[in-house]
Amino acid sequence: MCFSYSFIEQQTHEMSKKIWESSLYKLIRVDFAGGNCFEVQSRLNDWVSLETEMGNKSALITKVILEDLEGKHYSIEPNDNGVRFAKGEITYKEYKILQKKGNALWITIFIVGILVFFTLMSVLVKFVL
Template identity: 45%
Template structure:
């Protein structure tokens, strides 16, 4: 039985399609994990499921460019539900929460390991 292991890449691709479909802004290009940047239609035609879309560049009618991640918050910004400032604040909170969880879990594991070493020796 063959199971697809590119779930994250597929989700990013699906959200980027939703952003393109529902955006109030013009989708200028997408940036992928290998550092390249493509016009969305070209990228859509040659997407192979291995590229991870990291950013979507949007442009308003004044020519201002906005960089969003292909996630629910980026989709909310593209639909006009939140401002770009609100989007950046949400991203900052998410980043801080991620770092807090990472360091909290890592610190807990180190404390558990040191406690076990103390009691086992």
């Protein structure tokens, strides 16, 4: 399965927009791939003006930094779990646990895929040679 990079960028922008629109927290910064970031100004009141101000709509958003009323910062990824945290459906601790589980799942799938590949290759070598 192969996705174009622009599709992934578009998805991160859509998730970031959902976080912006439904968040209980204040969006203060957007981090991009490559180490660039954009500090969100308080005068920006909608996602379109934010994207216009950022200038580079096609950059991959890697993190969104939120701030609560007490000034505590939360770094979340623009995905379903991030949206759930921003809406207040889950706590930050639950968000981090879900992220770790998701990462562990992808690592497991990758390792199993490699093992299946090597098993099939060894079977193929036995029957060919």
